[in-house]
Amino acid sequence: MVTAPPTHSAPLPRDRPRAVGRRESWQVAGGLVLLMLAILLLFRTWGVWVGDAVVWPLVLATGGGALIWRQSQGAEVVDAPLRERARPGGGAGRPRRGLRLARPSVGIVGLGAALIVGAALVFLWLNGALVPDRDVTLAVLVVVVALTLILAPWWLRLVRGLTEERAERIRTQERAEMAAHLHDSVLQTLALMQKRADDPREVAALARRQERELRSWLNAGSRREPGASLAAALEAAVVEIEDAHGVPVEVVAVGDRPLDERAEALVAAAREAVLNAVKFAPGAAISVYAEVRGDHVEVFVRDRGPGFDLGAVPPDRRGLRESVLGRMERHGGRAVIHTRPGEGTEVELVMAP
Amino acid sequence: MSTHRTSSEGTGPLPRVVLVDDHGLFRSGVRAELHGLVDVVGDAGAVGDAIECIVRMEPDVVLLDVQMPDGGGAEVIRGVTPRRPAVRFLALSVSDAPDDVISIIRAGARGYVTKTISGPELADAVRRVAGGDAVFSPRLAGFVLDAFAGPEGTGRAGIPSGDAELDQLTAREREVLRHIARGYMYKEIALRLGISAKTVEAHVSAVLRKLQLSNRHELSRWAVQRGWVDG
Numbered sequence: 001m002v003t004a005p006p007t008h009s010a011p012l013p014r015d016r017p018r019a020v021g022r023r024e025s026w027q028v029a030g031g032l033v034l035l036m037l038a039i040l041l042l043f044r045t046w047g048v049w050v051g052d053a054v055v056w057p058l059v060l061a062t063g064g065g066a067l068i069w070r071q072s073q074g075a076e077v078v079d080a081p082l083r084e085r086a087r088p089g090g091g092a093g094r095p096r097r098g099l100r101l102a103r104p105s106v107g108i109v110g111l112g113a114a115l116i117v118g119a120a121l122v123f124l125w126l127n128g129a130l131v132p133d134r135d136v137t138l139a140v141l142v143v144v145v146a147l148t149l150i151l152a153p154w155w156l157r158l159v160r161g162l163t164e165e166r167a168e169r170i171r172t173q174e175r176a177e178m179a180a181h182l183h184d185s186v187l188q189t190l191a192l193m194q195k196r197a198d199d200p201r202e203v204a205a206l207a208r209r210q211e212r213e214l215r216s217w218l219n220a221g222s223r224r225e226p227g228a229s230l231a232a233a234l235e236a237a238v239v240e241i242e243d244a245h246g247v248p249v250e251v252v253a254v255g256d257r258p259l260d261e262r263a264e265a266l267v268a269a270a271r272e273a274v275l276n277a278v279k280f281a282p283g284a285a286i287s288v289y290a291e292v293r294g295d296h297v298e299v300f301v302r303d304r305g306p307g308f309d310l311g312a313v314p315p316d317r318r319g320l321r322e323s324v325l326g327r328m329e330r331h332g333g334r335a336v337i338h339t340r341p342g343e344g345t346e347v348e349l350v351m352a353p
Numbered sequence: 354m355s356t357h358r359t360s361s362e363g364t365g366p367l368p369r370v371v372l373v374d375d376h377g378l379f380r381s382g383v384r385a386e387l388h389g390l391v392d393v394v395g396d397a398g399a400v401g402d403a404i405e406c407i408v409r410m411e412p413d414v415v416l417l418d419v420q421m422p423d424g425g426g427a428e429v430i431r432g433v434t435p436r437r438p439a440v441r442f443l444a445l446s447v448s449d450a451p452d453d454v455i456s457i458i459r460a461g462a463r464g465y466v467t468k469t470i471s472g473p474e475l476a477d478a479v480r481r482v483a484g485g486d487a488v489f490s491p492r493l494a495g496f497v498l499d500a501f502a503g504p505e506g507t508g509r510a511g512i513p514s515g516d517a518e519l520d521q522l523t524a525r526e527r528e529v530l531r532h533i534a535r536g537y538m539y540k541e542i543a544l545r546l547g548i549s550a551k552t553v554e555a556h557v558s559a560v561l562r563k564l565q566l567s568n569r570h571e572l573s574r575w576a577v578q579r580g581w582v583d584g
Contacts, residue, residue, distance in 0.1 A: 291531065
């Protein structure tokens with residue numbers, strides 16, 4: 001068996017430690033083989049012996065197998081750190097690996113294979129199985145065992161290599177998908193923003209839309225299904241308004257519940273309230289806050305616009321009355337508008353059982 | 354009422370600030386926005402540099418990015434606090450993911466604002482943190498309400514005893530957080546609730562303390578719950 005160079009040897013010159021180490025390990029291996037031989041011969045003269053026909057082929061096969069197996073395992077070990085180093089560089093990990101695989105040292109493997117085949121032949125010969133009319137089963141069995149010993153390491157590596165290749169392919173696919181996505185979305189938006197650089201409002205709207213899109217893509221899976229819950233529906237409604245009017249609206253939702261008919265009415269009313277804020281408080285910050293506690297749902301739509309006198313609602317603000325207050329009352333909820341000139345407006349929507 | 358600056362603006366020395374963010378472009382942007390509003394005494398783009406810079410400059414407030422290589426903002430807080438316990442941190446992030454927000458607060462930040470905040474608002478937040486208060490954005494207030502959702506106010510069935518006080522928000526604290534989430538400023542909240550602005554700030558600081566010390570499992574395991582499992 002080939003072992004590592006002895007650790008107590010003198011420090012080796014830095015530039016050629018490998019070559020020296022290899023020669024030394026061969027010497028160690030040779031010594032070991034001779035030692036084993038001596039012990040075996042000793043056993044033989046003492047009579048502690050199963051028989052020449054079994055022991056010698058066994059020794060040969062063990063040596064050959066050890067050589068081949070060590071070769072294949074050793075290559076793996078050398079490979080691993082190489083791959084680790086290549087990965088952070090991104091993309092460079094792949095071609096190297098193929099090179100490493102194709103280069104197990106042929107001499108050692110050949111020697112191992114020859115030893116095993118030789119062992120098989122010696123075994124058959126010593127048992128007289130090579131004579132044509134003797135036991136064919138035994139001959140076939142021995143050949144199969146020999147072949148398995150020789151081929152198993154390769155087969156193992158093939159399987160391992162395939163698994164890794166599949167993982168690598170998945171990684172590459174994900175990368176390609178990501179690149180395609182960034183190309184379709186972020187790069188397009190950046191190009192558009194450069195073209196519209198003279199229109200800050202448009203640029204801000206573009207940036208915000210892209211930001212939201214990218215966030216939802218990054219958080220894919222953890223996000224709520226659109227249309228499945230109240231908070232998701234509310235967010236979707238606000239997003240639609242943001243996109244259509246280029247106005248940022250901050251949504252904060254606490255708790256959530258499934259979207260039923262009343263929740264839909266609530267979302268529709270909130271949507272109208274936001275639209276109203278967009279219309280009558282241009283340029284002011286708008287925030288939406290929704291809180292769900294069991295069956296009790298509250299939504300606040302607030303803007304920091306000019307506000308107005310509730311007692312003297314101008315005719316063009318009747319929309320708020322109809323589409324917000326009316327809608328809420330029809331579904332068993334209520335809506336309150338808090339506003340005063342100069343203090344912004346807050347629409348409070350409550351849906352309680 | 355329509356402006357929401359604090360009265361401290363323009364009085365006294367400007368708070369000394371160190372900026373920590375791994376994006377140079379963003380650092381220079383914030384620097385320009387805060388010019389004249391706070392005194393930016395240094396900036397850093399990596400965790401190691403940041404710790405060294407903060408320890409050397411001893412600023413009042415550190416504006417801290419949450420996501421950076423080598424451990425992020427939390428690592429900076431862990432590196433600085435043992436040596437300069439007086440330095441206060443305000444997290445400034447593009448991320449609105451609950452676990453990012455909660456984890457930086459639990460690491461010791463005294464507030465959390467998003468990077469889309471305007472210059473004057475950011476300066477105001479810095480001043481507030483420098484004065485020892487906590488700064489909650491509407492979104493952070495929402496997260497906290499979500500995390501402490503459950504038995505309300507006095508009734509506390511189902512909560513394991515021990516740090517029950519830490520695991521619960523009082524009705525008043527909830528009310529204050531709700532107003533923050535609705536987009537109200539502290540002064541407006543004080544007016545609406547009929548309490549002083551100082552009291553509002555005290556409530557927010559108490560919430561921050563609970564947020565940092567509570568063992569509610571919602572705070573440590575954010576990603577899992579976030580829905581209406583038990584309706």
